[in-house]
Amino acid sequence: MCLKKDGGGKRTMRKILAAGMLLCVVTQSVCGCGRQQTEMEDQLHIGVAFYNQSDTFLDELGVCLKEQLQELETEDFETMMTIRDAAGSQRTQDDQVKELIDAGCNVLCVNLVDRADPSEIIDLAREKDVPIIFFNREPVAEDMMQWDQLYYVGADARQSGTMQGELAVDLIQNREQVDRNRDGKIQYVVLEGEAGHQDALLRTESAVDTLKSHGIVLEKLSYGIANWNRAQAQNRMLQMISQHQSKIELVLANNDDMALGAIDAYEKLNYTASALPVFLGIDGTEVGLEAVLQEKLAGTVYNDKEAQAEAIVNLAAALVLGEGMMEKMEFENERYIFCSYYKVTKDTVQNFLPQKKAY
Numbered sequence: 131m132c133l134k135k136d137g138g139g140k141r142t143m144r145k146i147l148a149a150g151m152l153l154c155v156v157t158q159s160v161c162g163c164g165r166q167q168t169e170m171e172d173q174l175h176i177g178v179a180f181y182n183q184s185d186t187f188l189d190e191l192g193v194c195l196k197e198q199l200q201e202l203e204t205e206d207f208e209t210m211m212t213i214r215d216a217a218g219s220q221r222t223q224d225d226q227v228k229e230l231i232d233a234g235c236n237v238l239c240v241n242l243v244d245r246a247d248p249s250e251i252i253d254l255a256r257e258k259d260v261p262i263i264f265f266n267r268e269p270v271a272e273d274m275m276q277w278d279q280l281y282y283v284g285a286d287a288r289q290s291g292t293m294q295g296e297l298a299v300d301l302i303q304n305r306e307q308v309d310r311n312r313d314g315k316i317q318y319v320v321l322e323g324e325a326g327h328q329d330a331l332l333r334t335e336s337a338v339d340t341l342k343s344h345g346i347v348l349e350k351l352s353y354g355i356a357n358w359n360r361a362q363a364q365n366r367m368l369q370m371i372s373q374h375q376s377k378i379e380l381v382l383a384n385n386d387d388m389a390l391g392a393i394d395a396y397e398k399l400n401y402t403a404s405a406l407p408v409f410l411g412i413d414g415t416e417v418g419l420e421a422v423l424q425e426k427l428a429g430t431v432y433n434d435k436e437a438q439a440e441a442i443v444n445l446a447a448a449l450v451l452g453e454g455m456m457e458k459m460e461f462e463n464e465r466y467i468f469c470s471y472y473k474v475t476k477d478t479v480q481n482f483l484p485q486k487k488a489y
């Protein structure tokens with residue numbers, strides 16, 4: 131659950147923070163003792179560790195994190211952010227987290243390279259008592275139990291797949307030409323993100339299940355793993371086209387960059403519009419939304435980076451301000467915050483374009 135997105139969330143958090151600062155100053159001068167007072171800090175220095183900043187969605191999320199943090203800065207509450215990019219190496223990320231702790235960060239925000247391998251980072255943080263907010267790449271549940279100062283902010287992968295499936299159902303039921311060969315089945319391929327990433331497997335599964343549960347008959351022609359990457363997706367798609375030529379009617383991509391890579395492949399081969407499949411993505415990145423606007427991408431699912439950044443930064447502030455502030459946060463399963471996804475089509479894309487986001 132995230133704070134409200136009408137700007138009220140920010141105002142609310144600022145008020146809560148201001149009240150928290152005041153309360154702490156008062157209690158400190160009255161008794162000057164106890165856990166809350168000793169933990170009270172007037173500075174938030176967030177250390178952010180990205181798995182790979184060349185990832186389009188995460189690059190955009192990084193911009194939102196900086197903006198959100200600036201919103202919290204007041205005369206009495208100083209904010210700072212140090213960012214590191216592991217460029218795909220867990221070993222590099224472990225070293226970077228150590229550097230961030232040594233540099234005095236009082237909260238760590240970690241986008242794990244290997245979501246199954248957070249132990250080293252958890253040990254380093256626990257040793258110096260620096261809480262960790264994992265984001266976007268969800269550690270497995272047992273690892274989240276390693277320490278009580280571990281949190282996760284992200285989104286429900288299954289929801290995004292279901293929404294992508296619903297977008298496909300709507301197109302198939304209302305746009306006869308999706309079933310181009312009119313055999314009553316939809317011939318489809320999937321472009322998948324990294325193997326082992328919660329957003330890859332679950333998105334594919336729930337999109338396909340949603341189509342089936344709406345009575346759509348499917349024929350899976352092929353799939354390709356393209357690691358969220360546009361160039362890799364273009365290559366995978368070229369291979370699939372060479373195998374199946376114009377038989378492919380629907381391309382389900384686990385993210386926008388891969389959907390765009392698939393479109394690139396067809397453009398490279400000079401396919402005419404009438405021979406193109408329908409493409410669906412997830413994320414609503416700037417390039418993804420632009421492609422929806424141009425009707426190249428039939429739809430996408432908005433991965434709410436603004437809400438995720440707001441939740442991460444508010445949680446980070448609450449963690450340094452201590453127990454009183456933490457009570458104001460709303461969690462699922464005690465330490466998880468999941469932000470909702472939203473469907474985007476050519477009819478609604480205007481609401482999601484930068485500066486205009488209105489849902």
Ligand code: GAL
Pocket residue numbers: 185186187188266267327329358384385386412413433
């Ligand atoms: C997903 C997102 C992908 C990619 C991935 C990285 O949530 O949809 O585009 O950024 O996270 O972990």
Ligand code: CA
Pocket residue numbers: 308309310311312313314315316317379
């Ligand atoms: Ca067909």
